[in-house]
Structures are given as structure tokens and as C-alpha cells.
Amino acid sequence: MEWLYEFPSMNGASLRALKKAIDEGFRSFTRAYGEYFELFFEPLKHFLIYSEDFMTDTPWPIILIIIAAIAWLASRDIRIVIGSIVTLLLIGYFDMWEDTMKTISMIFVCTVLAIVIGIPIGIIMSRSDRVQAVINPILDVMQTMPSFVYLIPVVMLLGIGKVPGLIAVVIYAIPPIIRLTNLGIRLVDKDVLEAADAFGSSNWQRLKNVQMPLALPTIMAGINQTIMMALAMVVVASMIGVQGLGQPVLRAITNQYFTLGVFNGLAIVGIAIIFDRTSQAFGKRLQKHQEVVHG
Amino acid sequence: MADAKTSPGISVRNLYKIFGKNPEQYVDMVKGGMTKAELNEQYGHVLGLKDINIEMPAGGIQVVMGLSGSGKSTLIRHINRLIDPTAGEVVVGGDDVCKMSPGQLREFRRHETAMVFQKFALLPHRTVMDNTVYGLEVQGISRAEQVERAQRWIDRVGLTGFEKSYPNQLSGGMQQRVGLARALTNDAPILLMDEAFSALDPLIRMDMQSVLLDLQKEIRKTVVFITHDLDEALRLGDKIAILRDGKIVQQGTGQEIVLNPADDYISNFVKEVNRGRVILVETIMKPLSGDPEGMGIATGTTLEEAAKTMTDGNVAMAHVIDAAGKPVGSLDIHDVIAAMVTPVAHEKAMAAE
Ligand SMILES: Nc1ncnc2c1ncn2[C@@H]1O[C@H](COP(=O)(O)OP(=O)(O)OP(=O)(O)O)[C@@H](O)[C@H]1O
Ligand SMILES: [Mg+2]
Numbered sequence: 001m002e003w004l005y006e007f008p009s010m011n012g013a014s015l016r017a018l019k020k021a022i023d024e025g026f027r028s029f030t031r032a033y034g035e036y037f038e039l040f041f042e043p044l045k046h047f048l049i050y051s052e053d054f055m056t057d058t059p060w061p062i063i064l065i066i067i068a069a070i071a072w073l074a075s076r077d078i079r080i081v082i083g084s085i086v087t088l089l090l091i092g093y094f095d096m097w098e099d100t101m102k103t104i105s106m107i108f109v110c111t112v113l114a115i116v117i118g119i120p121i122g123i124i125m126s127r128s129d130r131v132q133a134v135i136n137p138i139l140d141v142m143q144t145m146p147s148f149v150y151l152i153p154v155v156m157l158l159g160i161g162k163v164p165g166l167i168a169v170v171i172y173a174i175p176p177i178i179r180l181t182n183l184g185i186r187l188v189d190k191d192v193l194e195a196a197d198a199f200g201s202s203n204w205q206r207l208k209n210v211q212m213p214l215a216l217p218t219i220m221a222g223i224n225q226t227i228m229m230a231l232a233m234v235v236v237a238s239m240i241g242v243q244g245l246g247q248p249v250l251r252a253i254t255n256q257y258f259t260l261g262v263f264n265g266l267a268i269v270g271i272a273i274i275f276d277r278t279s280q281a282f283g284k285r286l287q288k289h290q291e292v293v294h295g
Numbered sequence: 296m297a298d299a300k301t302s303p304g305i306s307v308r309n310l311y312k313i314f315g316k317n318p319e320q321y322v323d324m325v326k327g328g329m330t331k332a333e334l335n336e337q338y339g340h341v342l343g344l345k346d347i348n349i350e351m352p353a354g355g356i357q358v359v360m361g362l363s364g365s366g367k368s369t370l371i372r373h374i375n376r377l378i379d380p381t382a383g384e385v386v387v388g389g390d391d392v393c394k395m396s397p398g399q400l401r402e403f404r405r406h407e408t409a410m411v412f413q414k415f416a417l418l419p420h421r422t423v424m425d426n427t428v429y430g431l432e433v434q435g436i437s438r439a440e441q442v443e444r445a446q447r448w449i450d451r452v453g454l455t456g457f458e459k460s461y462p463n464q465l466s467g468g469m470q471q472r473v474g475l476a477r478a479l480t481n482d483a484p485i486l487l488m489d490e491a492f493s494a495l496d497p498l499i500r501m502d503m504q505s506v507l508l509d510l511q512k513e514i515r516k517t518v519v520f521i522t523h524d525l526d527e528a529l530r531l532g533d534k535i536a537i538l539r540d541g542k543i544v545q546q547g548t549g550q551e552i553v554l555n556p557a558d559d560y561i562s563n564f565v566k567e568v569n570r571g572r573v574i575l576v577e578t579i580m581k582p583l584s585g586d587p588e589g590m591g592i593a594t595g596t597t598l599e600e601a602a603k604t605m606t607d608g609n610v611a612m613a614h615v616i617d618a619a620g621k622p623v624g625s626l627d628i629h630d631v632i633a634a635m636v637t638p639v640a641h642e643k644a645m646a647a648e
Binding site for chain 1: 375377401402403404405406408409410412414415416417418419420429430432433434461462463481487
């Protein structure tokens with residue numbers, strides 16, 4: 001009756017051998033191809049460094065004006081603009097300007113990357129139920145797998161640094177963009193699509209003139225979620241060498257500096273609110289003409 | 296522009312459409328006489344169209360009528376193949392639409408057809424102007440020409456000043472007119488109009504009917520026009536087809552249908568119609584006996600017009616003259632008025648044919 005109380009697991013030796021074989025295999029793969037991967041991600045690294053240099057080297061008043069201008073253009077809401085300025089001034093006053101700029105730069109690059117990769121995948125997914133059936137479970141895994149787990153292979157391949165951090169964040173944050181692009185396109189009004197067909201639109205014209213514009217508010221909601229998830233990863237990413245607001249938080253945890261942790265944590269919350277309000281207001285503005293059509 | 300082309304006729308032949316998972320499987324049963332209700336109850340498929348045969352006149356207006364759910368929208372969507380038939384063919388100017396490749400179909404839709412949709416189907420993120428130019432934009436025509444051609448139709452449907460409005464800022468009737476302007480701007484030889492005037496108030500509706508009839512005098516397009524309104528059908532239609540449960544129950548000219556309704560379904564349709572505007576003088580004239588009396592009235596005149604001319608002229612008798620001016624029959628004001636108010640008995644109408 002012993003098997004009832006003890007789960008009949010694989011025996012220890014073969015399990016050890018299995019894990020070892022996989023690890024060895026991956027390690028030799030890394031040794032053989034790691035270099036190429038680094039080469040492949042080289043442009044990304046330049047983009048990251050360029051963007052970070054821009055954010056940290058530009059005089060702070062100019063950055064402040066740029067961010068306020070973007071907030072205004074996107075939201076057309078003076079309250080959001082004032083809120084953003086005040087938050088940034090407070091952050092600067094408490095001496096977190098530099099780290100905040102690094103984090104914003106990181107989030108910016110991440111979001112751009114997620115959009116560039118995510119939207120095409122979402123479009124392909126919307127065109128075929130089969131592709132959707134394949135990609136959906138992958139996205140589920142990406143979202144539920146604890147982020148530390150996929151940090152391991154990324155670090156093994158690329159070592160510690162900005163790029164692996166960025167990749168880890170993008171993997172974690174990209175699913176909402178893909179999902180909501182797919183959903184947005186699938187929800188486009190069939191009647192409008194039919195009209196576009198009736199006038200002889202090509203596939204590209206259909207996508208450009210009808211599907212993308214009508215899906216845009218939904219896609220915007222995906223981008224908003226992606227930004228929020230990327231921000232949530234800032235602390236985790238700092239463990240593998242991403243600079244910014246995550247690093248002091250990490251230091252605060254290891255050394256039990258309560259105030260340092262709270263200040264930096266609040267700075268993350270502050271920029272999260274700026275990004276969230278601005279991108280949501282932008283999404284709302286996109287939706288303005290798509291409210292229920294009467295008649 | 297389309298004026299160089301002559302508009303093609305459209306023949307729909309043995310067309311069947313079944314909606315559901317395995318439509319092909321049930322075509323033979325439907326051909327064997329299974330009804331819409333049976334197909335739905337026993338096999339969960341919807342019979343959209345059954346054995347449709349229509350010869351739509353080139354350069355004329357073909358009206359399609361029928362109650363809600365009878366398959367009108369399904370039929371018109373086959374002409375530009377927004378719906379693929381289960382069986383049968385749709386031949387436009389010699390080409391079978393159902394056999395076109397995707398590229399040919401796109402060209403056909405761009406240059407040969409334009410459609411007005413029952414539910415308007417405007418692009419909500421585009422202004423009235425940008426909606427109206429859509430067909431030309433897809434064809435790759437320069438923006439300046441797009442705007443110029445669109446503006447003409449925006450003005451003609453009475454939306455001047457609303458060019459920069461968005462569809463959700465307009466009333467239903469205005470949105471429908473945007474759909475109308477969008478189709479007319481395309482200037483295609485075939486115009487597909489699915490209840491194109493249904494959301495319009497009576498005055499604008501009359502005006503739009505006139506627009507269509509005027510257009511037909513200048514450039515003879517082949518128009519397929521769906522309507523619920525018999526008066527509209529009679530005013531516009533060179534030919535009328537009546538659908539019921541996906542089948543054609545009768546087709547012919549307006550007068551033929553009003554005078555000889557094929558069954559009770561159609562009798563109900565035509566009961567309320569203003570007969571004076573449909574029946575023509577030659578239908579009720581009597582053979583000439585002796586010299587022609589009173590004034591001459593041309594063939595093709597409706598009873599209403601004839602009655603008005605005769606009462607204005609204060610005469611009780613008139614004679615009908617044909618296109619060459621030759622008297623062909625005599626007309627009594629009593630008969631004219633009687634035919635306008637009482638349904639012509641079946642046999643008598645037959646005799647008049
Ligand atoms: N995609 C579809 N799938 C299943 N059934 C359909 C589909 N499209 C239409 N039908 C069915 O076909 C029949 C005819 O519909 P259709 O829209 O052509 O009617 P209609 O004559 O245009 O009616 P209305 O006057 O209300 O516009 C209806 O019974 C409808 O339920
Ligand atoms: Mg319909």
C-alpha cells in the first residue's frame with residue numbers, strides 16, 4: 001500500500017540525468033551560438049543606449065517640456081499635463097531624476113519593441129483561427145510563468161545587462177498588445193468591412209482603411225496594459241542589471257532601507273499614473289467617433 | 296468615367312443559397328422540393344434563395360420586393376459576390392461573377408459596381424467627404440479629382456455643409472444619403488441599392504427617386520433596387536420581381552403585377568396601391584368604333600393623368616394615339632375612373648392583356 005502514500009515518481013537517478021542532459025544541451029547551445037545572439041541584439045543595445053543617453057543628458061527643463069507636450073497632445077486634458085509636471089518636479093526634488101529618466105527610457109524602448117513585434121503578430125492571429133489556436137496558449141504561458149524562470153535562459157544566452165533585461169520585460173509585457181490587436185480586428189463591424197469589400201478594397205486597403213482604424217482604440221488599451229506590465233517588471237529586471245528606479249528598490253530590500261524603498265516605489269507609481277492617464281485619454285479620443293451610431 | 300461604357304445586363308440563373316455548415320449537401324433536397332421551414336427544422340440550415348432566375352434589363356431599373364427575411368439582401372449581395380452562391384450563376388455582361396479570380400473580382404467591384412447598404416455601413420472614423428470618396432480612393436484616383444467628383448454628389452443629396460461631419464453626428468436619413476453619395480460618386484455602370492431610401496422622409500425620398508430617374512435619363516445604368524414600398528417600386532421599376540421565402544413568386548412590369556397578382560401574397564401587396572398611377576390608358580381602352588372622338592391621349596399615359604387631362608378639357612370621351620399619332624382606341628371617362636377605384640376583375644384584366 002506504500003504507493004498510495006508516496007507518489008510513484010520517476011526514480012531520482014534518471015530524473016537527475018534528464019535535467020542534466022537538458023542543461024548540458026542548452027549550455028553547449030549557448031556556447032556555440034551565444035555570440036550570434038549578442039550580435040543579433042546589437043542594434044537593440046544601441047537603441048537602448050541612445051535613448052538612455054538622450055533622457056539623461058538632456059537638461060531637465062527640456063525633458064519636462066517634452067513630456068508635458070506629449071501629455072497634452074495625447075490627452076488634450078490640462079489636468080493630466082499639470083499632474084505630470086508636478087509628479088516629475090517632486091521626483092526631481094527628491095533626487096530621483098536620473099533613475100527615473102533611465103526607467104522611462106527603458107519603458108519607452110520596451111513599448112516600441114512590443115508594438116513593433118506585437119501588432120503584426122496580432123494581425124496575423126486575427127486572420128486565421130488556426131494561428132489563434134496556436135498562439136493563445138503560448139501567450140498564456142508567457143503571462144503565467146514566473147518571470148524569474150525565463151530570466152534564466154535569457155541570462156545564460158546573453159549574460160547580465162540591459163539587453164537581457166529588456167528581452168525579459170518585453171516577453172512579460174507583450175501579450176496584451178497581441179491579444180487586443182487580434183480582438184480589436186475581430187470585432188470590427190462586419191457591415192463596414194463588407195462595404196469596403198464592395199468597393200473593391202485590396203487586403204492591404206481593408207487593413208489600412210478599416211480594420212486598423214476601427215481596432216485602434218482596442219489596440220490602445222493593449223498598449224496601455226503593456227506599459228503598466230513593463231513598469232511592474234522594473235524591479236525584477238534590475239536584478240539582471242537594468243538600471244533605473246529598480247536598483248535602489250533592490251538595494252533597499254537587501255539593506256532594509258525603508259525610506260529609500262518607499263521613495264523609489266512611489267516614483268514608479270508616479271510615472272505609472274502619468275503613462276496610464278495619458279494613454280487612456282488618448283485611447284478615449286480615438287474612440288470619439290465610434291460611439292454607437294444612431295439612426 | 297462610365298459614360299463611355301454601356302451598362303451590362305445581369306442574368307441570375309438557377310441560383311440557390313443555403314446558409315449553414317454543409318450547404319452543398321442539401322442543395323439536391325431543396326431542388327427536390329424541401330421547404331425553408333423543413334430544412335431549418337430538420338437539418339438546421341437556412342434556405343436563403345431557391346431557384347432564382349431573373350433577367351435584369353441592361354440600362355434599366357430592376358426592383359426586388361418582398362417581406363422582411365424573404366432574401367432580398369441575400370440576392371443583391373450575389374451580384375457583386377459579397378456572398379458566394381451554393382449553386383447557380385450570376386452573369387454580368389457575359390462574365391460569370393462566381394468564376395472570377397480574386398483579382399478580377401476586385402477590378403469588377405471597383406469599376407463595374409457601386410452599392411448602397413441597408414444599414415448604411417459608413418466608415419465611422421471618416422468624415423462625410425472621406426466616406427464619399429472611398430470608392431475613388433480605392434481606385435487610386437487623385438485626391439483633387441476625388442473631392443471634386445464627391446462634392447457634386449454631396450451637394451446633390453443635400454448634404455452641403457456637412458462634409459466635415461462624422462457619421463455619428465448625423466441623423467439616420469442623413470447617413471443614408473452619405474451612403475447614396477458614396478455609391479453615386481463611384482459612377483459605376485451597375486448600381487446596387489439595398490433599401491437605399493428606406494430611412495428618408497417622404498419629401499427627400501421623392502427627391503432621391505427623381506435623382507435616380509434623372510440619372511437614368513442621362514446615363515442608363517443597370518440598377519437593382521430593393522424596396523418595401525410598392526409605390527416606390529412602381530414609380531422606379533422597369534421590372535419588378537417579388538420574393539417570398541427565398542423564391543420568386545412573380546416577376547414582370549409593375550402594371551402586370553398590379554393587374555394580375557399571381558396569388559394572395561401578392562394581392563395583399565398590391566391591394567393598397569394607387570392604381571391610377573400604374574395602369575396605362577391602353578390597358579383599359581375600347582376598340583375604336585367609328586371616328587375618334589374628343590382629345591388625343593398618348594399611349595403610356597397613366598389613368599390618373601388621363602383623367603386629369605380629360606376633366607381639365609371638360610370632355611367625357613377621348614381617343615388613345617400611339618407613338619406615330621395614329622388613333623388606336625377610345626377612352627370613356629367613366630371607364631377611366633372605374634378602373635382607378637375598383638380592382639379589375641381577373642378575367643377582364645386577362646382579356647385586356
Ligand atoms: N449569414 C447568414 N447566415 C444564416 N442565415 C442568413 C444569413 N444571412 C441571411 N440569412 C437568412 O436568410 C434569409 C434572408 O435574409 P435577407 O437578409 O436576405 O432578408 P431581406 O429580404 O433582406 O430582409 P429585410 O427586408 O429585413 O432586409 C433570412 O431568413 C435570414 O435569416
Ligand atoms: Mg435586407
